[in-house]
Amino acid sequence: MSFRHLTICLLLAVLPLSRSRLAADELPAWTPIGPYGGNVQALAVSPALPNWVLAGLQQGYGIFKSTDRSTRWGASTGTFGRSVLDLAIDAKGKAIYAATHQGFLKSTDGGARWITLEGATAPTYTFVATHPSKAAVLFGDRGGEFWRSTNGGVTRTLAEGPLGVTKIAFATTGRRTVMFAGSGNGLWKSGDDGRTWTTVSLPFPSPPNVEAIAVDPVDPRILYLGLKHDNQRALFKSLNGGATWRRLSQNGLPVAPPGVVLPVTELAVDRTKPAIVYAVVGGEIFRSVNRGRDWSRPVRRFRGGSVNDLETTEYGVLAATSAGVLLSADRGLTWQLRTAGMSATSIAGMDIDHQEPARLYASTLFAGIFKTANQGRSWLRLGDVALPPNLNQPLAVDPDDPNIVYTTADEAIVRSTNGGRRWTSEAHFSCVDFTRIALDPREPSHVFASGQTSCPYPNVCTLVLSRDAGETWGCQGFSGDQITSLLGIDPFTSAVYATARFTDLLRSTDDGATWTLLHDGLSAFSFAASPLVEGTLWAGQGHAVARSRDGGQTWKAFSAGLPSGELVVGLAPDPDDPATLYAATQQSGVFKSTDSGETWSLAGLWPSGVPYWLGLLVDPGNPEVVYAGTFGLGVLRLDQSGN
Numbered sequence: 001m002s003f004r005h006l007t008i009c010l011l012l013a014v015l016p017l018s019r020s021r022l023a024a025d026e027l028p029a030w031t032p033i034g035p036y037g038g039n040v041q042a043l044a045v046s047p048a049l050p051n052w053v054l055a056g057l058q059q060g061y062g063i064f065k066s067t068d069r070s071t072r073w074g075a076s077t078g079t080f081g082r083s084v085l086d087l088a089i090d091a092k093g094k095a096i097y098a099a100t101h102q103g104f105l106k107s108t109d110g111g112a113r114w115i116t117l118e119g120a121t122a123p124t125y126t127f128v129a130t131h132p133s134k135a136a137v138l139f140g141d142r143g144g145e146f147w148r149s150t151n152g153g154v155t156r157t158l159a160e161g162p163l164g165v166t167k168i169a170f171a172t173t174g175r176r177t178v179m180f181a182g183s184g185n186g187l188w189k190s191g192d193d194g195r196t197w198t199t200v201s202l203p204f205p206s207p208p209n210v211e212a213i214a215v216d217p218v219d220p221r222i223l224y225l226g227l228k229h230d231n232q233r234a235l236f237k238s239l240n241g242g243a244t245w246r247r248l249s250q251n252g253l254p255v256a257p258p259g260v261v262l263p264v265t266e267l268a269v270d271r272t273k274p275a276i277v278y279a280v281v282g283g284e285i286f287r288s289v290n291r292g293r294d295w296s297r298p299v300r301r302f303r304g305g306s307v308n309d310l311e312t313t314e315y316g317v318l319a320a321t322s323a324g325v326l327l328s329a330d331r332g333l334t335w336q337l338r339t340a341g342m343s344a345t346s347i348a349g350m351d352i353d354h355q356e357p358a359r360l361y362a363s364t365l366f367a368g369i370f371k372t373a374n375q376g377r378s379w380l381r382l383g384d385v386a387l388p389p390n391l392n393q394p395l396a397v398d399p400d401d402p403n404i405v406y407t408t409a410d411e412a413i414v415r416s417t418n419g420g421r422r423w424t425s426e427a428h429f430s431c432v433d434f435t436r437i438a439l440d441p442r443e444p445s446h447v448f449a450s451g452q453t454s455c456p457y458p459n460v461c462t463l464v465l466s467r468d469a470g471e472t473w474g475c476q477g478f479s480g481d482q483i484t485s486l487l488g489i490d491p492f493t494s495a496v497y498a499t500a501r502f503t504d505l506l507r508s509t510d511d512g513a514t515w516t517l518l519h520d521g522l523s524a525f526s527f528a529a530s531p532l533v534e535g536t537l538w539a540g541q542g543h544a545v546a547r548s549r550d551g552g553q554t555w556k557a558f559s560a561g562l563p564s565g566e567l568v569v570g571l572a573p574d575p576d577d578p579a580t581l582y583a584a585t586q587q588s589g590v591f592k593s594t595d596s597g598e599t600w601s602l603a604g605l606w607p608s609g610v611p612y613w614l615g616l617l618v619d620p621g622n623p624e625v626v627y628a629g630t631f632g633l634g635v636l637r638l639d640q641s642g643n
Contacts (some may be wrong), residue, residue, distance in 0.1 A: 009231060012117060024386040029605040030589070030628065030636040033376025036073075037324035037337075037367040038064070038344025038632075042086045043311045047132070048093030050313055054111065056084030056098060059365070059532030059632050060343045063098060064086070065111045069315055070325050070338040076111040080609055080632070088128045090135040094109050095152055099140060106153055119253050132177060137193055139181075141165050144183070148194045157573040161197030162188040166214060167212040171220035171241060178241065180223065182210030187225065198487040200242045210488055211519060214267035217312075218274045224248075224292060226279065233263050235279075237292055252288075252295035253281050256363035264426075268310040268317065275484055276331050280307045283411025285319060298332050305366050322366035347629030348393035353402035358621045361420070362635050363393040363407060370419055375625065382420035392435040392614065398444045407433040413449055415470040427473035431455035432462055441491035441531070445469040448496060448512065450486035453479050463498075463512055476512035483515075485525035490551065492534040497552065499524055505539070507552055528571035533580040538597055540568030545583055545597045561600030563588045570616035576623050584612045590628050590638070604638040 022481075027555040036058045046052035053066045055073065061456065062082030063071040083101040090096075104120035105111060114417040130470025131137035136152045139159070146165045147156040180200070181188040185208030187200040196234040202208060212226030215483040217497035221241045233256075235248040256262040266280035277288045281293065286295045305322030343609030349363040362377070363369045370379040405416045408631035411427040434451035446467055458622075463486065466480040477483050483506070487497040496508045498515070505519040526540035537548040542561035545568055565583055570584030570598040581593045582603060589606025594600060603626065615629030624641040 017625060027602065027605050028638060028640060028642070030638050031606060032343040032633050032635070033380040033637045034343065034372075034634050035345055035362055035367065035370035035381070036339040036634070037364065038339070038342050039305075039322045039366045040320040040325055041084055041204075041308050043309050043318050043325065044087035044089050044096070045311050045313050045318070046089045046093040047091050050315075052089075052093070052110075053311075053318065053322065053325075054086045054089065054096065055342070056100075059346055061345070061632060062100065063114075064113060064344065065341050066338075067315075070327050070410050071305060071340065073339070073341040075343065076107075077112070077247075078114045079105070082513045085125070086140075087126045088130045088138065090120070090130045090138070090152070091133055092135045095130075095135065095300070097128045097138060097140075099128040101125075104128070104142070104153065109178070110282050120153075120156070125309060127168075131193065132170045134193065138633075139165070139168055139194055149588050159194060159197065161190075161199075162186075167210065167213045167224070169552070171215045171223070173220050178220075180213055180215075180242065182213050182225070184209045185211075186210060187242070189273045192490065199395050202236070203245060203247070208234070209263075210496045212238075212264050212267040212279070214269050214277065215498065216269050216274045217271050218231070219455055222274075222291075224267045224269070224277060226267050228261060228263040231261050233261055233281075235264060249294045252297070253286060254284070255277070256282070258350055260338070262310060264309045266307065268312045270317070270331055271312045271314055271544075273331060278310055278312070278332060280310060280319075283307055285310075285332065285335075285582075292508060298328075298335065304487045305368075309444050321456055323368060323373060343634050344632055345634040346631045347613050349407070350393040350617055350627065350629050351395040351397045351405075351634070352617050352620065352627070353397045354399055354620050355402050356621055358619055359397075359402060359419070359615070360619075360627060360635070361395045361397060361405065362615070362629065363395050369393075369407065369420060373621075376635060383423055392455055394435060394437040394449075396437040396447070398441055398469065399437060399441060401443045401469075406437050406439075406449075406470060408449070408451075413437070413466075413470065413473065427464065427466075427474075427620075428460050429464060429475075431457065431460045436486040438486055438489050440489050440494050442494050446494075446511070448476070448489070449473075450477075450483065450498065452484075465511055467511075481515075485522060487539075488529055490537075491531050493551070495551065497527060497529075519555060522546065522555065525567055525569050526571045526584075528573050528579055528581070530573055530578060531575055533572075536574070536596070537576075537587075538571050538581060540571060540583065542567060544568065545571070545600075545630065546598045547582075558598045558600075560598065561593075570612060570614075570628070572616040572618050572626070574618055574623050575620050580623075580625065582616060582618065582626055584616045588625065590616065604640070607633060607636070610636075 020022045041377045042056040044054040055064045061075040062079030063076040087100040088097045103116045104125045105114045126427045127141040144164045148159045162181045162183045165183045169180045171178045179190040188197045208227040208229035214224040216222035223238040225236040236245045262282035268278045270276035290543040309320035316329040326335040361371045365448045369382045389484040398407045412425040431453045432451040436450045461475035461480040465476045484499045505522040507514040524539035530536035535551045544557040546555040566585040574580035590603045591600040592603035611631045613631040615628045619625040626638045
């Protein structure tokens with residue numbers, strides 16, 4: 001089992017646990033400081049209040065709301081932990097619906113409160129749509145079954161005809177509304193508000209998979225379809241409400257490698273200039289200015305995540321992406337990331353430099369890498385390379401030269417020499433997912449990286465070393481050597497510590513060439529070496545913190561004050577006080593010890609229900625400030641000074 005898979009298992013195993021109540025009300029609270037963003041799966045714009053936008057996320061806070069055209073976002077209470085797949089707002093703007101992995105939700109007060117509709121807790125609800133003029137009529141999909149409701153979702157009746165519906169489009173002329181439903185078994189049409197359905201003939205011998213539908217807002221007879229059939233992508237257009245179809249050119253759309261299909265997953269027609277059509281292909285936005293005859297990529301290509309949904313409005317085009325929400329106010333030419341207030345990122349790695357003030361770096365799932373020089377009041381998004389979404393994307397800053405920063409991407413170690421503005425891939429190691437980078441505090445030009453492999457080969461290099469600050473790299477260990485993860489480096493002796501098979505603690509005094517077994521049952525899920533006392537080490541040992549005074553030869557475990565049901569998964573020593581240490585548990589948050597780890601108390605009020613994820617750091621310039629990475633709430637800051 002890789003460290004990545006272990007981390008997921010640890011998170012899922014502790015979600016039902018109750019939160020520790022060891023803190024008094026007078027304790028300072030942990031404050032979310034960003035970086036802002038989140039994996040947005042769905043968008044909905046209110047028909048009655050077009051400035052209102054809802055964003056549904058697949059992790060963290062389930063739903064966010066903006067009342068100013070996506071300029072600033074606020075969390076919708078009661079939806080944390082929900083994985084939202086689709087959103088809809090009724091024609092009057094009074095009822096909001098959310099299809100989630102955990103059931104079907106409804107709000108009648110603008111998202112302030114939510115209820116799970118009776119009988120709608122399982123299975124997964126993947127899709128929801130509201131009728132454009134009849135507020136009580138809505139449609140959705142539950143586990144592949146297409147349903148209809150005429151009373152605002154209170155009761156739901158299975159609809160005969162289409163199955164596995166993922167898209168619905170409404171073509172309204174005067175008082176008449178014709179519905180088109182796309183599914184894995186073709187295109188369906190209804191002229192009686194969804195009571196009955198008929199198949200729409202398409203030029204294929206068998207029903208294709210309809211993945212995108214769009215209707216011209218000015219001329220509802222004009223329809224666009226994105227199809228996938230026999231592992232081929234196809235675009236079609238109808239000028240007569242679906243009676244006949246014409247295949248569109250794909251000139252300008254990306255060509256997939258052999259054996260790969262890049263389907264059109266979203267289509268949208270510009271509300272103010274319907275000659276402009278938008279398409280999402282392979283997670284990227286493309287645009288046609290001649291009603292689909294030719295396509296082009298936007299002038300400015302957005303770095304930072306695939307596109308999941310499109311919504312056109314009178315003030316621009318909104319795109320839901322894995323990094324947040326994009327807005328284009330110039331019909332797709334340029335795009336702005338609109339994430340202010342959207343505290344919904346998950347932290348994949350953290351580090352902090354020793355400048356004054358200190359720069360805090362944070363890597364996130366999907367949203368990219370950020371840094372802040374003012375304790376999170378503002379963040380700068382870094383990078384000019386595509387960094388993939390890794391569950392454990394390590395970050396490491398050179399303590400002697402803060403311009404040198406390391407991370408990983410695509411089986412490679414990536415380095416920046418200008419504080420993260422530009423990155424270069426310095427070394428590539430096939431079949432390795434690097435999860436840990438560690439610099440020797442005594443000689444920061446010595447950089448170690450370790451990872452895991454899923455390739456069935458005996459000699460995959462999973463431990464590498466650079467002795468020249470990342471210029472060149474050499475292999476120090478193979479997958480067959482059983483080294484599971486690099487833990488850390490002793491700041492006094494440069495000894496390297498690692499685990500094997502997750503239970504054995506190893507030490508190397510020759511840069512990883514040879515290893516000595518120190519402990520054969522420590523199960524160190526976290527590790528820290530004292531920067532002030534030589535030989536003092538700490539390790540998270542199950543539900544306790546183990547301490548060694550002799551460089552790891554002998555250990556003693558302490559757990560007084562720690563929650564009994566949670567593993568200790570993060571450790572951080574105070575850089576000024578040798579007796580002060582912080583420990584993070586999976587669900588209850590961060591605990592503090594002032595006696596070198598022997599007794600513990602809650603360090604600040606931790607937000608209820610928010611799991612600690614990765615990264616626990618003490619600010620080197622102000623040890624009263626501590627940072628912790630979370631799953632779904634970004635970085636939390638604790639200021640113990642009372643300021």
